Amino acid sequence: MKYTLLPALLSLGGAYAITPNNIISPASISGSLSALKYTNVGGSGSYNQVTNMIQGAWPSCTANPSCITSPKQVSGPLAPFDEEMTAVLRGPMTLHNIAVYQPSNSSAATWKRTSSWQQGSAPDNLVFMNNKGGGASGEWDTCGGNSQSYSNGDFTDAAASPNADTYSANLPGTQEVNIVTGTSCADVPCDGFARGTASHGWSGSKAFIFEFDMPSDGSSNPPAIWLLNQQVVNAAQYGCNCRGMGGSGGCGELDVFEVLPTNLQQGITEIYSFKGATGGGDGNFWARPTSGTVTYMAILDVQTDSISIQRLTEWDFTQTQITRSIVDGYLTVPSMTVNFGSQNSRRAEKRSWMHRRHLH
Known part of the structure; x- marks a missing residue:
């Protein structure tokens, strides 16, 4: 991969930004979206952090309330997306490569690869999980339903231990998997309530890179890639969690590439937090890769308070x-810009069908 220097100095730190040569030209992809940048991402506010989940008694949830929360105050650039995040993927999808880069120290001059996985190889500081706890791994309770579990090799069931199988890379339609670091909440306590086989995500600034395709499986199953605050999956991804609903988006979600049932050939990006909701929407779409592999990068950067996809x-x-100059090069590529400022009224309510199902 080669890089070229931008002629202008960046305002942050006065360093040269290096423009990579692996940027897609919009003209080469028939007018679909090639890059989008969210600015003014962080802020000051609060979300309802889960502090406890009451199990209830079989056969029905007798605890009322069963989901115990307390307001958590957050503030600063990128907040709450500077907290630990996980990536969730839903098929039909074929996964080829995943990598996560993070600043190696407080100066952020160098971003190191902290996690990675290649098709057919063992993951490095990356564990595949799913929402099937209560069998081979994880746990199940009456009020909370399934916890996280270690995923088996074909992403269809739970496994007894992390990364016990070689992953097939083919994620079937309707099946979901999420990636976490190799550090569990049992090893190091996690923020918020955690149960079952809960693990840590990636905090601070981070860059997620995915190589994948989304072939049609002959049905209306819509594939997606999205990022969630790690606390969401550690509690109950489809129940008691801090994500929030509608305009009050809680502890943070970023839809990186979500195909909609209304148009299976396109994907969109949206962002949600306690500040509200906004994004690329239906009119500005990614082209779904049904017959070839694509590579997408999502950079969540504290220094510039921005997210670039x-x-x-x-x-x-x-x-x-990679160096900070290269990161800055990606962040300064001409993109559709969406200001995630204090007035986020683009959509007051999140579509009810967008990867939201109840397991209990």
């Missing part, structure tokens, strides 16, 4: 580190 021509997944 871009389609790339390629990515060298063997790279163990």
Whole structure:
């Protein structure tokens, strides 16, 4: 991968931004969206953090309330997306590569690859999980339903231990999997309530890179990639959690690439937090890769209080580190810009069918 220097100095730190040569030209993809940047992401506010989940008694949830929460105050650039995040993926999808990069120290001059996985290889500081707890791993209770569990090799059931199988890379339609770090909440306590086989996500600034395709399985199953605050999956992803609903988006969700049932050939991006909701929407779409592999990068950057999502021509997944100048190069690529400021009225209510189902 080659890079070229931008002629202008960046205002932050006075360093040169390096523009990579793996940027997709909008003209080459028939007018669909190639890059989008959310600005003014962070803020000051609160969300309802889950502090306890009461199990209830079989056969019905007798606890009232069963979901115990307390307001958590947050503030600062990128908040609450500077907290630990996980990536969730839903099929039909074929996964080829995943990598996560984070600043190596407080200066953020270098971003190191902290987690990675390649099709057919063992993951590095990355564990595949799903919402099937209560059998081979994890737990189930009457009020909370299934906890997280370790995923088996074909993403269809739970496994007894993390990454016990070699992953097939084919994520079937309707099946979901999420990725976490190799550090469990049992090893190091997690923020908020955690149960079952709960684990940590990636905090602070981070860059997620996915190589994948989304072939049609002959049905109306819509694939998606989205990022959630790790606390959501550690409690109950489809029940008692801090995500929030509608305009009050809680502890943070970023839809990176979500195909909608209304148009299975397109994907959109949206962002939600306690500040509200806004995003690319139906009129500005990613082209669904039904017959070829694509690479997408999502950079969540504390320093610039921004999130950038871009389609790339390629990515060298063997790279163990990238410089801040390269990160700045991606952040300054011409993009559709969405201001996630204090007035977020684009949509007051999140579509009820957008990856929201109840398991109990």
